[in-house]
Amino acid sequence: MEALATRLSNLDSHVEGAIRVVMFYDTLMRRRVDLPALTRASAGLAECVAGIRLHSTGQVIRMSPGGTPAAEPAGEPSPTAVITLDDEEIGQVWLERLAPSNPLDEVLLDRLAIAAASVVERYGPARTTMADPALVELVISADTDEAGRARALRLLGFAADKPVHVAAISSDQALDRVAAVVCPSHLVKAAPVAGTGVLLATRLGDFPPDVRAGIGADPHPSRAWSEAQAALRFTTPRTPVVHYRDLGALALLAQLPPDALRANADVAAVASLSAEDLETLDAYCATGSLRRAADLLHLHHSSVSRRLEQIPLDVSDLARVKLALAAFRLLD
Numbered sequence: 001m002e003a004l005a006t007r008l009s010n011l012d013s014h015v016e017g018a019i020r021v022v023m024f025y026d027t028l029m030r031r032r033v034d035l036p037a038l039t040r041a042s043a044g045l046a047e048c049v050a051g052i053r054l055h056s057t058g059q060v061i062r063m064s065p066g067g068t069p070a071a072e073p074a075g076e077p078s079p080t081a082v083i084t085l086d087d088e089e090i091g092q093v094w095l096e097r098l099a100p101s102n103p104l105d106e107v108l109l110d111r112l113a114i115a116a117a118s119v120v121e122r123y124g125p126a127r128t129t130m131a132d133p134a135l136v137e138l139v140i141s142a143d144t145d146e147a148g149r150a151r152a153l154r155l156l157g158f159a160a161d162k163p164v165h166v167a168a169i170s171s172d173q174a175l176d177r178v179a180a181v182v183c184p185s186h187l188v189k190a191a192p193v194a195g196t197g198v199l200l201a202t203r204l205g206d207f208p209p210d211v212r213a214g215i216g217a218d219p220h221p222s223r224a225w226s227e228a229q230a231a232l233r234f235t236t237p238r239t240p241v242v243h244y245r246d247l248g249a250l251a252l253l254a255q256l257p258p259d260a261l262r263a264n265a266d267v268a269a270v271a272s273l274s275a276e277d278l279e280t281l282d283a284y285c286a287t288g289s290l291r292r293a294a295d296l297l298h299l300h301h302s303s304v305s306r307r308l309e310q311i312p313l314d315v316s317d318l319a320r321v322k323l324a325l326a327a328f329r330l331l332d
Contacts, residue, residue, distance in 0.1 A: 169197030
């Protein structure tokens with residue numbers, strides 16, 4: 001390697017510098033350094049603050065060129081590079097350089113990202129959240145025999161005698177990011193199946209904003225998946241996460257054919273509403289009170305009353321209106 005570097009240095013000083021950066025990180029890897037040591041060495045090499053962040057744990061390491069933790073507040077990251085493991089983005093590395101970037105910064109960050117992935121794989125947390133969709137589908141499919149399901153769970157890292165929570169996800173956010181937030185310190189596997197995100201986890205926490213999620217209740221994965229899909233259909237911007245167990249008898253609506261729902265007069269009345277009236281009806285159903293609905297909508301209660309009077313439904317029959325609204329949501 002050193003002989004090659006010497007020959008290349010005669011051709012291009014930039015190539016020589018790049019080779020020396022590569023050799024620098026090869027040496028660090030042979031010494032089996034941890035993340036703080038890797039960050040410290042990188043900051044010394046770059047002569048500016050260097051940083052590493054892991055998405056799964058939220059861990060952030062920032063080191064100064066002097067080898068000590070960098071002072072707060074953090075500078076503007078420039079430039080940056082992603083850490084990938086098993087084709088999944090698991091974190092980010094960066095330099096906080098105040099002066100114009102060094103021509104070798106790109107090479108340095110590339111090698112730092114590769115080294116960070118190697119350290120994470122060796123020392124942990126090495127698990128990634130994204131899984132083979134075929135294995136996940138084996139777990140949640142009703143057609144899978146129990147032996148095949150147990151094998152798929154084992155391959156995904158789940159113990160056969162431990163419960164697995166199943167969630168159906170709809171989000172513009174990357175599925176691995178959602179999984180890392182929902183289950184930061186427990187085993188979670190995610191994959192898209194037939195256009196819907198699937199989360200399998202030993203424990204579920206809070207979901208991030210702008211994520212719709214239905215959560216199954218049955219201990220059997222295939223039945224839990226069916227429940228999670230049904231619960232997802234009941235989600236709204238106001239109620240983005242729905243547990244199947246909380247639906248009660250409403251869950252029966254999900255078993256009705258869409259044509260039967262559309263043919264119902266109450267559902268058709270809800271479908272005819274403007275977006276403004278629909279929001280008003282939703283707030284009224286959620287609160288059961290004109291004044292509380294007005295507070296929710298930031299309106300005077302008389303304005304809410306006038307809107308409700310224009311709706312072609314008997315809003316005094318709250319149970320009936322709630323049922324019609326829930327049935328209408330299933331058509332969306």
